[in-house]
Amino acid sequence: MSSSLDGAAFDRVAADYDEVAQSRLGVLLRGRVHKVLEPLISSGSRVLDVGCGTGIDSAWMASRGAIVTGIDVSPRMIDIAKKRVGPPALFVVRDLNQSSWAAELGQFEAAISNFGAVSCVDDLADFGEQLAQSVEVGGVAVLVPMGHVVPWEQMAGLIRGDLSRVRRRFAKEPTIEHGYPGVSVRYMSARQLSRRLGARWRLRHASALGWALPTYAQRRAVEMAPRIGAALASVDAVGARLAGRLAMGDHQIAVLERV
Numbered sequence: 001m002s003s004s005l006d007g008a009a010f011d012r013v014a015a016d017y018d019e020v021a022q023s024r025l026g027v028l029l030r031g032r033v034h035k036v037l038e039p040l041i042s043s044g045s046r047v048l049d050v051g052c053g054t055g056i057d058s059a060w061m062a063s064r065g066a067i068v069t070g071i072d073v074s075p076r077m078i079d080i081a082k083k084r085v086g087p088p089a090l091f092v093v094r095d096l097n098q099s100s101w102a103a104e105l106g107q108f109e110a111a112i113s114n115f116g117a118v119s120c121v122d123d124l125a126d127f128g129e130q131l132a133q134s135v136e137v138g139g140v141a142v143l144v145p146m147g148h149v150v151p152w153e154q155m156a157g158l159i160r161g162d163l164s165r166v167r168r169r170f171a172k173e174p175t176i177e178h179g180y181p182g183v184s185v186r187y188m189s190a191r192q193l194s195r196r197l198g199a200r201w202r203l204r205h206a207s208a209l210g211w212a213l214p215t216y217a218q219r220r221a222v223e224m225a226p227r228i229g230a231a232l233a234s235v236d237a238v239g240a241r242l243a244g245r246l247a248m249g250d251h252q253i254a255v256l257e258r259v
């Protein structure tokens with residue numbers, strides 16, 4: 001996947017991104033990430049939002065007094081983030097597949113990369129090195145890659161006889177992501193991610209996100225039956241640690257310490 005393709009692909013979805021991200025399902029899932037993030041940031045914390053998209057997490061962190069820098073390969077995503085979050089937050093276009101992406105960003109106490117941005121990275125060892133340059137020793141990174149085992153998606157594939165849909169999250173090679181033409185992603189567990197990032201990162205916490213819930217592509221189920229959606233969200237939260245060990249979840253949450 002070339003980097004210019006990345007920017008163009010995400011530019012194409014930028015205008016409609018918030019509609020999906022702020023759907024009922026999106027709000028339920030993001031709230032879970034914020035629960036993990038909440039004790040790790042405080043007023044005055046310097047935080048890097050990696051693959052910040054339209055800046056939803058940046059805005060949430062800024063509202064808690066964090067000083068946020070957001071980076072993303074898509075200029076349109078960055079424009080929306082800038083409009084959403086005013087100064088002192090700073091937003092710049094950077095491509096995580098360029099080896100100098102961390103240059104001149106400064107040092108941060110924490111980093112977040114939510115909802116699959118890290119799954120678009122070609123060389124995770126290089127990414128781990130550069131992230132380590134950006135985050136102080138003792139600091140944390142909350143990274144949310146796309147996971148392998150998603151019962152709703154894989155059951156739907158089985159019912160329709162679409163085996164490619166059942167298998168795609170287990171592919172060794174990067175796979176074109178549904179809903180993002182031109183974007184190929186790597187699916188991984190929090191533990192796999194931690195190993196690939198290298199020795200400067202230690203996994204503190206791993207859990208599954210969206211293992212009992214439908215995927216974003218199936219979000220209409222949650223819109224149509226909000227009470228069932230809320231009940232599934234509770235099950236999803238209660239079983240997150242165990243499901244995390246089983247590499248389940250549309251996403252996995254990895255909390256890593258910079259060592």
Ligand SMILES: C[S@@+](CC[C@H](N)C(=O)[O-])C[C@H]1O[C@@H](n2cnc3c(N)ncnc32)[C@H](O)[C@@H]1O
Nearest residue numbers: 010051052053072073074095096114115117120
């Ligand atoms: C699914 S969106 C998640 C956005 C945001 N983190 C959120 O939680 O809403 C993935 C983001 O990763 C960004 N991204 C993908 N590949 C990238 C790359 N190579 N460099 C920087 N950002 C990238 C995309 O532009 C997009 O904004």
